[in-house]
Amino acid sequence: MVSRRRNGLLAGLLALACGLAPATRAPAAQTDAPELRLEVLREAPSETPYPQEMVLLALHGSYQGTIAREELELPASPDFGWIELGADHWDETGGAGGRVRTFERGVALFARHSGRLVVPPFVHHLTLIDGQGQRYESAVASAPLLLEVQPKPAGIDWWLPAREVQLSERWSKPPGSLAPGELAQRSVTLEAAGVGPELLPPAPVLRAAGLSVFSDPEERATRLTPEGPVSSVTWHWTVRLFSDTTPTLAALSIPWFDTKTREMRQATLPPRRLGRSAAGPGPERGLALRLAVPGGFLAGFLLGLLLLLPGWRLRPRAEILAGLDRFGLSLAPEARALRTAARQGDPAAVRAAALRLLRRRRALRRDPPLPQAVELQLRRLDRLLFGPPGTGEPPDLGALARGLLRARRGAL
Numbered sequence: 001m002v003s004r005r006r007n008g009l010l011a012g013l014l015a016l017a018c019g020l021a022p023a024t025r026a027p028a029a030q031t032d033a034p035e036l037r038l039e040v041l042r043e044a045p046s047e048t049p050y051p052q053e054m055v056l057l058a059l060h061g062s063y064q065g066t067i068a069r070e071e072l073e074l075p076a077s078p079d080f081g082w083i084e085l086g087a088d089h090w091d092e093t094g095g096a097g098g099r100v101r102t103f104e105r106g107v108a109l110f111a112r113h114s115g116r117l118v119v120p121p122f123v124h125h126l127t128l129i130d131g132q133g134q135r136y137e138s139a140v141a142s143a144p145l146l147l148e149v150q151p152k153p154a155g156i157d158w159w160l161p162a163r164e165v166q167l168s169e170r171w172s173k174p175p176g177s178l179a180p181g182e183l184a185q186r187s188v189t190l191e192a193a194g195v196g197p198e199l200l201p202p203a204p205v206l207r208a209a210g211l212s213v214f215s216d217p218e219e220r221a222t223r224l225t226p227e228g229p230v231s232s233v234t235w236h237w238t239v240r241l242f243s244d245t246t247p248t249l250a251a252l253s254i255p256w257f258d259t260k261t262r263e264m265r266q267a268t269l270p271p272r273r274l275g276r277s278a279a280g281p282g283p284e285r286g287l288a289l290r291l292a293v294p295g296g297f298l299a300g301f302l303l304g305l306l307l308l309l310p311g312w313r314l315r316p317r318a319e320i321l322a323g324l325d326r327f328g329l330s331l332a333p334e335a336r337a338l339r340t341a342a343r344q345g346d347p348a349a350v351r352a353a354a355l356r357l358l359r360r361r362r363a364l365r366r367d368p369p370l371p372q373a374v375e376l377q378l379r380r381l382d383r384l385l386f387g388p389p390g391t392g393e394p395p396d397l398g399a400l401a402r403g404l405l406r407a408r409r410g411a412l
Contacts, residue, residue: 023048034064034098038124038140040113042147045259050152053161053259054108054194054228061140062105068135072105075120083108083196083229108228110196111149119145153257153264158201160256163194163228167254168269175274180241181394187218188269190254191232197222201254208247210345211274212240212394213386236276239274242384243397244346246275335405342401350397351381356405374403 043056059072074082085106093100103124111117121141130133152159172185190200197220206213216236222229241247252269334357341349370378380395 034128035100036064036126036138037062037063037208038103038122038142040119040122040142040145042145047262048148048150049111050150050159050161050257051111051113052152052159052195052199053257054056054163054256055108055147056228057106057107057109057119057145059103059105059122059142063101063126063128064098066099066129067101067126068129070103071125073123073125074107075122077120079112079115079117080119081110081112081196083110083224085226085228086224106111106226108194109147111147114149114151116148117147119147144258145329156255156264158255158393159261160192160195160199160201160254162192162256164192165254165256165265165267166191167252167269169269177276178239178241178274179276180243180396183238186237186239186272187234188252189232189234190267191230192256193230194228194230195231196258197231197233200231200233204252206237206239208249208274210242210245210247211249212242214238240394241275241345241346242394243342243345244275245343246273247345248273274328338401338404342397345397347381347384347395347397350400351385354381354400355376357404370407371403374400374407377403 038059038061041058041060043058045053045055049055072088085108089104091102093102109119121144123142124139124140126140127135128138152161167188167190169186169188171187173182175184175186178184186206193202200220201220203215206215214237216238218236219234220232222231224230249272251271254267256265256267257263258265285357329341334353338350338353341353369375377395377400380393381397381400384394
């Protein structure tokens, strides 16, 4: 009697265990297995790609049965990088074999180097429900994809393969209206279709004589489209004029490889001239240009006249130069260098020429104190060159040069 009860209890427990079987079991009969298929198709480009050139892949899945959960596993490979393009597209059809769900996803693939490469299988992990309402797991893998990648062209500093590139700029104020000491921000945006943000180049160097340039943080962004990612970078610079010169920023050019035409191209911004006289010389500057040549002839005439005067021909060279300084006709290289640096708006060159001029001043005669206005301009110049950015008022390089030359003549 006890034995029959024990056997009945074991039979009941076995039946209960069968009713609570794990959800990971497979269908009971092989003939009941649904048709599950995942394939990878290469859509573009049709030509042999280069490293970092976008290769568009289309994933197509066809799954018979009811899907409770799914997760697509992208293969991990040191040879490739991936960007998934938007949301998945699911659809459902019916037929003689039952309900079939179709799946589509776009993927942008980027080869990291050249060679004969193999794209590993994509694996779609599915949780399916069979006809008895039981769940089970299935992993559907695509076939490996062979990809030939050719070496990139030689002699290219920054390799940017893209479907399309646009280069644009904007200014916080018109560059031709800037006055000395005035600040303006220049922003340049580079947008490239078919590349990831890491392929965009670093900020170019911006410099020009007479111009102070400060780099601001850049901004990078990517938006996804069915045709691939579109990445952009925006570079910012704050510029400031030193004097009333009109410096010119050089043209900005970004080389890139057009993946549609299969040729190198250039995205270019033209040169930009800054300053209020960028449209042409003003009345004062035009008058100075008209008087430059006659003034040179006059200086030569006075020099010859001085050499003809009694006693001047026997004077030492230093005394002759001192006499010319009194007439504002200095031939000293330090004075010429100072005038040229101030005219070009180059603070560092003005500081170097001023230092040489002061040393020559001390060597020729006693060294009386400089006028207070000249000392003030020198302190402003030192703060600009050696102090933290944006501190103090910028110097007037022209006024500084004129004051130093007048002080030099007064000391002789």
